[in-house]
Amino acid sequence: MILKDFFIGLSQNQLLNSAAKKYGLKLGAQNVVAGTNIAETIESIKELNKHGISCTVDNLGEFVFEKEEATAAKNQILAVIQAIHENGVDAHISLKPSQLGLDIDYEFCKENIKEIVSAAHEYGIFVNFDMEDNARLQPSFNLLDELSENYDNIGTVIQAYFFRAEEDLHQHKNYRLRIVKGAYKESPEVAYQDKQEIDKNYIKLIEWHLLNGKFTSIATHDHNVINHVKQFVKENNIPNEKFEFQMLYGFRKEMQLDLAKEGYNFCTYVPFGQDWYGYFMRRLAERPQNMNLVVKQVFTKQTNTMIGLAAGAFLLGRLTKKK
Numbered sequence: 001m002i003l004k005d006f007f008i009g010l011s012q013n014q015l016l017n018s019a020a021k022k023y024g025l026k027l028g029a030q031n032v033v034a035g036t037n038i039a040e041t042i043e044s045i046k047e048l049n050k051h052g053i054s055c056t057v058d059n060l061g062e063f064v065f066e067k068e069e070a071t072a073a074k075n076q077i078l079a080v081i082q083a084i085h086e087n088g089v090d091a092h093i094s095l096k097p098s099q100l101g102l103d104i105d106y107e108f109c110k111e112n113i114k115e116i117v118s119a120a121h122e123y124g125i126f127v128n129f130d131m132e133d134n135a136r137l138q139p140s141f142n143l144l145d146e147l148s149e150n151y152d153n154i155g156t157v158i159q160a161y162f163f164r165a166e167e168d169l170h171q172h173k174n175y176r177l178r179i180v181k182g183a184y185k186e187s188p189e190v191a192y193q194d195k196q197e198i199d200k201n202y203i204k205l206i207e208w209h210l211l212n213g214k215f216t217s218i219a220t221h222d223h224n225v226i227n228h229v230k231q232f233v234k235e236n237n238i239p240n241e242k243f244e245f246q247m248l249y250g251f252r253k254e255m256q257l258d259l260a261k262e263g264y265n266f267c268t269y270v271p272f273g274q275d276w277y278g279y280f281m282r283r284l285a286e287r288p289q290n291m292n293l294v295v296k297q298v299f300t301k302q303t304n305t306m307i308g309l310a311a312g313a314f315l316l317g318r319l320t321k322k323k
Contacts, residue, residue: 032250033060034270038076038083041272044249045089052260053268055091056128056246057084060273062098067108070101074112076273078119085123092126094269097140110143121153126176131157133184134191141168148175155215160202161191169205169213178217178246179205203228210238217267219246223255240265 034044034057045055059077064070077095084091095116101109113129120127129144131137144156155176158169162182169177181202182191192198202220206229209216218229226245233243244265247256260266271279 032248033272033276034249035272036274037272038080041080041270042083042087042089044272045084045091045270046087048268048270049090051257053256053266054244055089055268055270056094057091058094058096058130058269058271058279059099060271060275060279062096062132063103064099064101065103067101067104070099070104070108070112073099074116077116081116081119081123081125084125091270092128093120094128094130096130096132097143098132098136102136102139102143106139106142110146113143114147117147117151117154121151125153127154128176128178129154129156131159134162134186137162137164141172144172144175158205158209160205161186161198163190163192165201165205166208169209173209173213175213176215176217177209177213178219179209180219199225207232210243211236216243217246218243219269221247221252221255226255226259 034055035041041057045057048055057080059073059080061069061073064073077093081093084093093116095113097109097113100112100116117127129140131140140156144154148154155178156172157178157180158165158172159180159182162168169179179202181198192201203225206216206218206225210229210233218225220226229243229245232238233240240263244267245259246267246269248269249271256266256268
């Protein structure tokens with residue numbers, strides 16, 4: 001838990017976030033984001049498509065509190081949809097409601113997302129609603145449920161660490177769902193804190209949706225989970241058309257290629273933009289073992305220096321609180 005708290009603390013550090021935006025490429029950001037602009041990202045998607053890998057594209061940024069920022073994010077996502085269509089690449093959209101105004105005004109946010117979903121629907125492009133922290137959980141489900149009355153190209157994420165995850169899964173079984181463990185720091189009142197309990201619930205949710213749901217995206221870098229799913233779908237005669245594996249751009253590249261070669265549907269989560277730092281730190285908080293997967297690819301001398309300084313500040317803060 002200390003390591004998870006550490007990375008979540010880093011994700012919220014404004015000084016480091018600002019430095020990461022300014023020096024992103026020098027710090028190795030190109031290894032965890034597919035590009036800083038749409039043109040670079042499309043080229044990255046084309047390269048993945050060559051290997052039989054589809055993509056879901058995330059315009060990085062969240063927790064927006066100004067309408068101008070939310071509108072700019074909406075326009076950027078609309079431009080991504082247009083680029084996906086014009087280039088004929090195999091990709092869809094992942095969006096965060098908080099980036100599109102959820103913390104400003106619910107109806108304003110809904111109109112922004114509706115515009116995105118409508119544009120994507122016109123081109124037959126799927127849109128996934130990424131789930132965030134507990135405070136934004138129910139409003140995000142409300143957005144999904146309301147917009148699904150008129151659109152069938154949307155789905156969402158179920159986070160296994162929430163106590164309510166099983167109920168949410170059952171209520172949304174007819175949606176395309178991405179199942180994850182969860183990457184935010186949540187209280188013991190709403191979420192499991194023990195890794196074994198989270199892992200157990202994660203497998204339970206995956207199996208149930210594979211048997212009863214529309215389409216399941218299994219988002220994990222854990223080869224034990226992947227091997228379990230392989231065996232489960234074989235034993236239960238679940239066709240490949242019912243599910244896919246998902247991993248993050250830059251993580252376990254060889255395994256991504258191997259799964260695609262084996263004939264499994266595979267989708268890479270492709271983030272792009274300058275605001276990569278908080279996203280990446282939460283990925284390490286979600287599963288600290290991810291550090292081992294990317295340390296040689298991502299971390300440069302400068303990155304290690306930044307994290308070392310932050311670690312010292314973090315530990316000093318904890319010691320100060322204890323006193």
